[in-house]
Amino acid sequence: MSDEKKFAAFICTGCGIGDRLDVKQLEMTATRDGKMQSCQTHEMLCSKEGVAMIQNAIDNDGANHIMIAACSRRAKVEAFHFPTVAMSRANLREGVIWARPEGDEHQETTQEMADDYIRMACAEVRFMEVPEPSGEQGEVKNILIVGGGVSGMTAALEAAAAGFHCHIVEKEGQLGGWAAKWHKRIPFRAAPEGTPNSLTAHLPEPVDNDVAELIAQVEANDKITVHLNARVTRTSGAPGRFSADITTESGQTVTENYGAIIQASGWKPFDIDSLPEYGHQHPDVVTNVELEELARQAGDGPIKRPSDGKEVKSVAFVQNAGQAADKEGYLPYHSGIGDLVSIKQALYFKAQNGEDCDTTILYNNLRTPGAAGEDFYRSGQQKMVIFTKGEVNEVTSGGNGATVKFKDKILDEDVELAVDLVVLDIGMVPNSGPDPYAANESIEDMSDEDQQAAKEEMASETAVTVESILNLDYRQGTDLPQLKWGFTDSHFICFPYETRRTGIYACGPVRRPMDIKQAQDDATGAAMKAIQAAVHAASGEAVHPRVGDLSYPRFRKEGCTQCKRCTVECPFGAINEDEERYPQFNESRCRRCGTCMGACPVRVISFANYSIDTVGQQLKNVEIPDEFEEKPRILVLACENDAYPALDQAAMSGQEISPWARVIPVRCLGSVSLSWITDSMNSGYDGVIMMGCKRGDDYQCHFVRGSTMAAERMRKVGDTLQTLNLEPDRVVVHEVAITDIERAPRLIKEMEEVIERVGLSPFKF
Amino acid sequence: MSDMNTAMVEKYRNDFLKEVEANVEEGHWVKMCMQCGVCSGSCPLGPHWAHPPQEIFMMIRAGKRDEVLSSDSMWMCTSCYNCIVRCPRELPITHIMHGLATYAKRLGLAPKNQPTSQFSEIFWNNMMKRGRVNELKLGLSLYFKDGFSQGIKNALANQKLGMNMMKAKRMSPAEFFGGHGVKDISGLQKMIKKAEEIELAKLNANK
Amino acid sequence: MTEVVATNETILVVGGGISGMTAALEAAETGKRVVLVEKRPFLGGRVSQLYKYFPKLCHPTCGQEINQRRIKMNPNITVLTMAEVTGLEGEPGAYTATVKLTPRYVNDNCTACGECAKVVEAEFDNEFDYGMSKRKGAYLPHVMAHPMQYVLDPRIIGTDDAQKAKEACKYDAIDLDMEEREIQFPCGAVIWATGWKPYDAAKIQPYGYDRFENVITNVEFERMADPKGPTGGKIIRPSDGKEAKNIAFIQCAGSRDRNHLFHCSRICCMASLKQTHYVVDAYEDAQVTIYYIDIRAIDRFEDFYQNVRAMDNVSFVKSKVANIITDKDGNPICRGVDTEGYHRYENTHDLVVLATGMEPSVSKSDFPVDIVINREGFIEPDPANGGVFAAGSASDALDVNRAVQHATGAALKAIQVVNRVAGAEG
């Protein structure tokens, strides 16, 4: 591509644009104000002919920066697909004519809107460049998998089957994790097609443990390397060029390069000894984990109680022991699979200790979801496992056997049930590393001094209790950020493999409690994402949610003050600091949200196609009428994923949008530079509205903290406004969801009212 | 079978459940109940049950033998079959209730003077005499089940009803003397005797 | 009509709901060619008809926007809407798919300007709102629809309306001569993501869905809560438009029931807890009663349940409602027994919402290829399925999160097959 920028404008007159607007005027605006070297119109620009016209300008006239004025940038994306050039789009349809009523009295303001959007799009494209990959990463078909349980092994096998090499790092001396220790497993499948509903129908039963087979497959696979008794002692780099040190117990370290990483570090059993009411101190009160061992020891013979070796003839299962309660020391969640596990274990007794071994499951809400789950419940009932809704108060023992004191909720009475053995259904605790943000988030509301004290305390605590899994040498901590209660799950329902450390995917029970079947499904998905991350890194493209974006942050070193705001505020921990304390962007870790750009007080960070100028020049190119015209101008900076589509849809469904509004889509509110706000105030805008996603615990921002950062930064805008003698109401930040079709236009209307109240800006020159 | 009555039943053990499986019509289904309560909510006489079906199933599983068998709940069943068609687990609840009633009565644990229990017995005996029900005698036996004077009272209370029925030719005094019946009554009676023998033999084998 | 360019390295994804879109995108973004076939005129499936997700109470349209943008920008994906796979022959790595294309009567020229809808008079039940609203005979399925193109209802073809629509279109986008046609193309692996459908509530006779106006299903309630839905987001009763403040949710309506679906549909408990939020958010004096057998808020969702449980105006009754009757004013009355301690109830509500379960949307007999299913009709992972992999709710009753997880894995399974083809050919 030649260095010289050649600008071409294209205006569509279809969908009523030509009827509603003075197109000649628009053309003039594009060429005169917008400085486009050519401007062509078409009655249906998205048609084959229209697209050919544009392609022709690119191919034959050398146009490499094009401005398309037509419908919203969300529409006709497939038609207007010109990846080799820089392109901006002026939204004349949803943004102007569909958002404004017809009629002479509106004509002037509608045309002004359209002219402004042309100016803005022209300004934007003038400052854009065609992004190109950095070439910093190459193709590395190697995946690091931390954890050699079922999840890790499955991820390795699935990735290997797709042609990738995998290294499994397992801290124990053998593969298999907890699952290898189980006597049998929960059945994966529901009753087969055609199974009748009869008492004797064959329903799913516990299945022989097949983890050994999985281990054998892993060991036989020449694409998989296993490191036992090993830990990851250092991880550096980025997707496509991760480098990890794998250190064995004996102290030997190997270093290898990886395209992506999967963390399958699993779970550990909840420590039920901390809750003495469950009586685990008594020999005949065991956890469901311990029961697996007892059942294995028994082979296919009868299970014996630990106290005296007597064959067990009666068992009570206490469900949700220490789980699912808002009580001190309890887990606030439950494992979700505990009821299935207890049914499985009750069936051990029926099979090994004989049908006359009585098994009672005291549940709270029996959770056997899905098709396989409900069939397994029936299967247990068929074999005479007794179920009742019981609230267990205490488990006691006088030596041999134990007594469960519970309230039978169905019969509404207090019961003491003496049995040979009590099995406690205990919870699954994720095996995560230290949460990089744990300290910060919980103490945000404290005073500065308290915060400092709390940070120190936590630092010392976490240092002794939680060991790092990945040992990332990232500026923002050694491990994956956590969602809740130590689980490193995705925050997004639609995007379960959303990760806050690009190229590193968690799977299995470290994400949420799950059984073998779910863990295997999950591991397969994680392997998919890891492979994809490696592929994207190699081509220099961003991963979700800006998939395919080739732009990445660059900075002017000479202007950088090393303030570290970018390295601290990056929601993905992408930015490190180099030896000279300059930011190191690691673009394949970057998600291209622009939060670093918004953070930078000296405006040195930019993307090829998204920069301080591509937005700043748009707002500066809006014509600000002088105050006597009484036409206010409201700048709307709208998140392109939620607020912008909401405004589009508002127009599509016939809502009016204020004629004073000029809307600029931004990648994320986190990318909004304070300079844009001060610039707009100085240019005479009467109000500024920022529309971003929901923040807080249930944040909806796809860049995690972008929306929060914007809100925080804007808190400080008040001071600036005051020095300018402007009312603070003129700048507002709103949380806008994509469904706020009625509300989003209303918020702009409200700003109109504010302006009416406080008056027009005195900065109109 | 009285030794059954002294059987030691422990809580939440399968002893009583197994006893029910072995001796009660469709008793094998009891373990499949998931305590949703649809049967109890569907019963037209529900408000009059001390223990509705779903609770009885739970009581059986909790080993409450005496309370179940001496309950008058099962005798409240009108055989409307609402519970059966609605039960999400396909428990033949009507039959289980009948079966529990039969079993309780056999063991002598059914509550004395339970009207439906008495009526049921009267019905069976009436029917077994001639192979067909003699409605007139059935009515009279029912009126007089609690003795002569109560019987007269009952009959007087229902006098108008009886007259109406006779007028409509839907009740015949002739029935008092003989009435309808099957010709091969001895064959039928032999059959029922045999059936009872087979059933009793099975029950004894279960002990 | 879109040209389908496909080879034995192409992955066919059947079903354009969130699972199918995910599987298609994950494969395409890894560089594979994908043909995505959807029966309805738009992508997004049932998720596009949801107002909010549990447990975050965020809007599905948000993720929909991202996924649609990903699809629009990805040249590896060919989308066929109003299309159904009617045949699949061959073996892993070498299948031939037959796809039936139903005419949309609107071509790619459509700019979604909406002029056709203005002139068409005929109105039909709007399937997007489960029949609770009407739409024109020329219509955009919904405001977020992708492809963003209108559809002509086949029922207006041959009528004046069709002609009027054609004349109103300035872009020559309406083609009344379109006919149903069949195309065939090769593919190496198939992802079956045909999803679920709500169980037919009319079959649950004791609840009288077919007889009582104020007994509705959870999917209908979801539309009602949506500001873009048939009531503009107002929670009201269908019989008289009165504000519905006292609402009953009946769990396991059709699920865990041998009369209907044997399985537990997994999501309905959380869906009702979520919908309880809609009610208490809408009315200060709301009263919600949830009738349940077991509340299955799985693992980490427990706190969502506990939070709803702690609300003053929400009560939980452990009971499967026996039946519903109505009073003179059309108020539904739930009858049953609270199984915790045996208390009979006969509770009058403004509105009853049936938490109807999920069943597979394709029955065994409609699969174009032999496939291993379980008693409930869900596809089991089985080597006998060859290069056909289930994704999402076609494999089990799953929530969105789990469905997408599953679909991501399915994409890899399909990639493994086509990589073998590439390896063998390359």
Add this chain to the structure above:
Amino acid sequence: MAKYEYSYYPGCSSQDGASSSNLKRSIETMCEELDVKLNEIPDWNCCSASIGYGSGGVLPRMSLSARNIALSEQHNPGQDIVATCAACWLATKEASERFKDDENFFQEANTVLAEANLKMTNQTPIRHMCEVLVEDIGYEKLAEGVKKPLEGVKIAGYVGCQTNRPFGIAGESFENPMYLDKMVESLGGEAITTYEKKVQCCGGALAFSEPEKSQEMIKGIIEAAYDNGADMIATPCPLCQANVEIYQDQINERFGTKFEMPVVYYSQLISVAYGRSAEDAALDGQIIKAKKLEDIASK
């Protein structure tokens, strides 16, 4: 030869001088009109209804039905057994199903039958007269023969329990069966399709042993018919008919109501609509006279 022919099981209460003798009389009239020939099972016995369980165990009770099935096979071979009484139909069908499901039980029943020199193969379908009307004859056909449409007669179709559950007629819903309404409409009458007590239990046999509890339910059944503006209740079940009709005096006394609601059989409706006399339709068997039907019959 008649167009339709069945093996007929009338049941104890339909016999002369018994509580539903009017059912049998009207059934016979109806069948004449519809060209249906009924061959009574010779020497049939009681089915023990749903109340015999207090003394009779499962096998003794089911053996009663086994005998009827065996006699039908022997004397009316190849003919479906058709019952007109809900309890008879239910008991026989239930026994037949149980014999099919459990081979052992079937063998036991045959051992019992041998005592009376009988045996059964249990291949005979056990059907209700309403099934014959709905499935074999059909509503359309039924409508064709109407000579005196039941114009202006508002009829609450009361299906009750045992005709409806657990087997039901023609695959209709257990909660809201429509076949009685459809019959009424075929006959030109006005069916009250919204009659909400159409499947409410009347107490069945417990009307005798628990009169207070049962009469409360019967009261609801009649009340709802009045609320819906019914001129009469129509039912297929003899016990329902009796329970709902004959206790109205006692209910009025107990609850202070003024009920006088006729309760008729579908067979009576058909007989009248087909132009037969009040006597042929056994309307003289009503304790509460069905005036509107009598008027049509005498037109």
